[in-house]
Each structure stands twice: as structure tokens, then as C-alpha cells.
Amino acid sequence: MEAQTHTERFKLQASSFKLPPLAAYIHIPWCVRKCPYCDFNSHVSEQGLPEAEYIDALIADLELDLPNAQGRELTSIFFGGGTPSLFSAESLGRLLDAMANRLNFATDIEITLEANPGTFEQVKFAGYRAAGINRLSIGIQSFNAKHLKALGRIHDDKEALAAVAMARKAGFDNLNLDLMHGLPDQSLDDALADINQAIDLGPEHLSWYQLTLEPNTVFYSKPPILPVEDTLWAIQEAGQARLAEAGLAQYEISAYAQPGRQARHNLNYWQYGDFLGIGAGAHGKLTHPDGRVERYWKTRLPRDYLDAAKDYCAGRKVIAAADLPFDFLMNALRLSDGVPTAYYLARTGQSLEAIAPQLNEAVRKGLLEPWDQQLRPTERGRLFLNDLLEMFL
Structure with missing residues (x-):
């Protein structure tokens, strides 16, 4: 039988369209103190945490989002912030019970909690594990007291x-x-000392990323003196080599993992899965049965969210068909191995033939591997990812 063309193969796949996997992101927006580099939706509570009230609001928010699950099971839950570990294990357990009573959990569901290393949070770790949380993401940032x-x-x-x-x-x-x-005043030796210390602790996963000065942060308005470009490049190269040597493989721009320990929740983002966004300022992504892809976001300020009662959603946007290629590839091409080509049709409803000229040009420029089976950036494509993505705008 003659080989199928791209068009014929993707037409055959169209009949198997189904909704992508579903995850849930839960945002807890409070911190003890706002870090000068942080541009996340986090706030210092001057009058104590309205913990019980906020959990009630999260459950009410979840109730309104239930139709968006479309009968799918949850593959992962991620508690982000802010500092979710400021909340008690009892409160988070109450929320997880409410979720389990309303949604189907995958038998191997990954439930991650972001936690600070502070002594106050550490004493709760056993309670979090007993509540069903099975993955911790600890915000170390550095092992150097000065940094x-x-x-x-x-x-x-x-x-x-x-x-x-x-x-x-x-x-x-x-x-x-x-x-x-x-980091400010960080040398190559300082950075490698941090990596070596992390390796010695044997984490299953490491998020290693460069400090950037984001708008609406203290560091943006009062910039610290950061290492020069040559030093930054040397840190990046030496750090990646050391992590690879230690068996922590880079599978995304800033994510490294032991074999089989990639973050399932983040993989769902990058593979263009769906996720419910619950909590103040949380964002979600939904694929509708008719193929429309929609992003939505919740009321941002904690007090406004708590007062929202029956309307937590602050906005929605359906991704225009012309914008879907960029929206998909902006996520998928962050992955070192990219994604199977079949994911594109399955999760956008569009054939790759529509963007074949751009894909072929990217291959010609050495930014993308031949795309018959996999949409995968080359090493050069990963280094110049913005240039690669701009081809699909």
C-alpha cells in the first residue's frame, strides 16, 4: 500500500477527536512577605488568614466549574500561590475531600503542594501527606544565606x-x-554550589531557572546588579552539564527530573491539556465538545474573591482559530522532546497541513526536527525558541 500523505493521515485521526486530559489548579494567594522578584498573585494578610472562609469559597467556586469537567477524571491537582503551606493540613484535606466527592480522581492522581522551607510550614508536612498530598514543591531558591x-x-x-x-x-x-x-552577585562557583547541594539531597525533580526582572515587582523598579551575560551563559552551560551527569534529565526549558518523575501537572500544561482554575486569580483552560478552546480567569484580589458569592469568573476568551497554532506550540515546544504530531489535531481540531509551510521553513532553518511523527525543537530551536514561535504568529 502506498504511503499516506500528511493530509490523509490527519483526516483519519479526525474521527477520533476527544477531550484532552483534565487537571486542576488551586490558588492560595497569601504570603508572609512579598518577595521583591515575585509577580504572582500573592498578598500579605495583615489581619490573619481567612482560612475557613477561603476554603468555603474554593468549594463554591469548584461547584460552578463542575460542568466544565465534562465527565473527565482529574489526573493531577496543584496547590500554588502565594504560599499554600500557610494553610493547615485539615483545611486542605477538607477541600480535597470536597473535590473527591464531586469529581473522579485518577487512581494514580498527582497532588502537589508548593511549600516554603520555613520551620512553621515544616511541622505540617506529615499532616499534608496524611491528607492525600503526594508531591511537595519546596521553594528553596538558593542554599546560600547571602543570596x-x-x-x-x-x-x-x-x-x-x-x-x-x-x-x-x-x-x-x-x-x-x-x-x-x-542572582545578584552570584558567581559561577556559587551557582554550581547550589546545584551540587540540591543534587546531594536527591530530589526526584528540580526546577532550575534564571531570575528575571518582571514588571510590577520591586526588583523591576529598583533593579539589583545581576551577573553579566558571559557569566549567565557559563552558569547555564555548566549547570545543565552537572544536572545531566547527576541523572536529572532536562525535559523542559527549566525542568529536570529523574527517569519517570516528570511533573505530571506541568506536562499537562505543555501538552495542551485542560485544567480547571480555582481560587483568586487562578487561570483555567477548557476544550469544548465542539472543538472551541477557551481560557478563563477568576477574580484576582482575595477580598473581592471572597465577596464574589456566585460569580467568581472575571473573564473568558475563546482562542480564535487563527491563534490556535501559536497557543499550542508556545506550550508544546517548551518540551525537549516536543509532542506527538497527533496531539495537534486531537487538541486543536486543526490539521497540521494548514501550518505545513511554517513547519517546513522551521525545519529548513534548523529550528525544528522533521515533523512526520513528532513536533520537536532542535537544540538550536530550544535556544532560540522565541524566533521559532514567531514563525506561527
Whole structure:
């Protein structure tokens, strides 16, 4: 039988269109102190945390979002912030019970909680594990006391080490450590010392990313002195080599993992899966049965969210058909291995033939691997990802 053309193959796949996997993101917007580099929706509570009231609101918000699940099971839940570990295990357990009573959980569901290394949060780790949370993401940022102070972090290097030990003692066998580089006054040796310390702790996953100065942050209005470009490049190259040597494979721009320990929740984002967004300022993505892809977001300020009663959604936007290629590829091409070509049709409803000229040009420029089976950036494409993505605008 003659080989099928791209068009014939993708037409055959069209009949198998189904909704993508579903995850849930839960936002808890409070912190003890706002870090000067942080542009997330986080707020300092001056009058104590309205913990019970907020959990009630999250459950009410979830109720309104239930039709969007379309009968799908949840593959992952991610508690982000802010600092979710400011909330008690009892409160988070109450929310997880409410979710389990309303949605089907995958038998191997991944439930991640972002946690600070501070002593106050550490004492709760065993409670979180008992509540059903099975993955911790600990915001270390650095093991260097000087750099932690420059970043405005409220923990020190000793608390960072103690947090990992406490997490292991509490029964967590799936840990992510958040680590930053390109910090004020950081040398190559400083950055490698942080990486080596992280490796010694044996995390299953490491998020290692460069400090950037984001608008609407203290660092943006009062920039610190950061390492020069040559130093940043040297840190990036040496750090990636050291992590690879230690068995932490880079599977995304800033994500490294032991074999089989990639973050399932984040993979769902990058593979263009759907996710419910619950909580103040949370964002969600939905694919409708008719093929429309929609992004939506919730009321941002905590007090406004708590007062929202029956209308937590602040806005919705259906992604125009012409914008779907960029929206899909902006996520998929962050992955070192990209995604199977079949995902494009399955999750956008569009044939790759419509963007074949751009794909072929990207291959010609050395930015994309031949795309018969996989949409995968080359090493050059990963380095110049913005240039690659601009071809699909």
C-alpha cells in the first residue's frame, strides 16, 4: 500500500477527536512577605488568614466549574500561590475531600503542594501527606544565606536543608526543589554550589531557572546588579552539564527530573491539556465538545474573591482559530522532546497541513526536527525558541 500523505493521515485521526486530559489548579494567594522578584498573585494578610472562609469559597467556586469537567477524571491537582503551606493540613484535606466527592480522581492522581522551607510550614508536612498530598514543591531558591537575603526570602540555608529532611521523614517520595540562578552577585562557583547541594539531597525533580526582572515587582523598579551575560551563559552551560551527569534529565526549558518523575501537572500544561482554575486569580483552560478552546480567569484580589458569592469568573476568551497554532506550540515546544504530531489535531481540531509551510521553513532553518511523527525543537530551536514561535504568529 502506498504511503499516506500528511493530509490523509490527519483526516483519519479526525474521527477520533476527544477531550484532552483534565487537571486542576488551586490558588492560595497569601504570603508572609512579598518577595521583591515575585509577580504572582500573592498578598500579605495583615489581619490573619481567612482560612475557613477561603476554603468555603474554593468549594463554591469548584461547584460552578463542575460542568466544565465534562465527565473527565482529574489526573493531577496543584496547590500554588502565594504560599499554600500557610494553610493547615485539615483545611486542605477538607477541600480535597470536597473535590473527591464531586469529581473522579485518577487512581494514580498527582497532588502537589508548593511549600516554603520555613520551620512553621515544616511541622505540617506529615499532616499534608496524611491528607492525600503526594508531591511537595519546596521553594528553596538558593542554599546560600547571602543570596537568600538578597532575594528577600524568610528562610535561611539551614531551614532549607531541614525542610527536605522533614519532607522525607513525613513520607514524601516525590519532591521538587525550586532553585534560581543569575542572582545578584552570584558567581559561577556559587551557582554550581547550589546545584551540587540540591543534587546531594536527591530530589526526584528540580526546577532550575534564571531570575528575571518582571514588571510590577520591586526588583523591576529598583533593579539589583545581576551577573553579566558571559557569566549567565557559563552558569547555564555548566549547570545543565552537572544536572545531566547527576541523572536529572532536562525535559523542559527549566525542568529536570529523574527517569519517570516528570511533573505530571506541568506536562499537562505543555501538552495542551485542560485544567480547571480555582481560587483568586487562578487561570483555567477548557476544550469544548465542539472543538472551541477557551481560557478563563477568576477574580484576582482575595477580598473581592471572597465577596464574589456566585460569580467568581472575571473573564473568558475563546482562542480564535487563527491563534490556535501559536497557543499550542508556545506550550508544546517548551518540551525537549516536543509532542506527538497527533496531539495537534486531537487538541486543536486543526490539521497540521494548514501550518505545513511554517513547519517546513522551521525545519529548513534548523529550528525544528522533521515533523512526520513528532513536533520537536532542535537544540538550536530550544535556544532560540522565541524566533521559532514567531514563525506561527
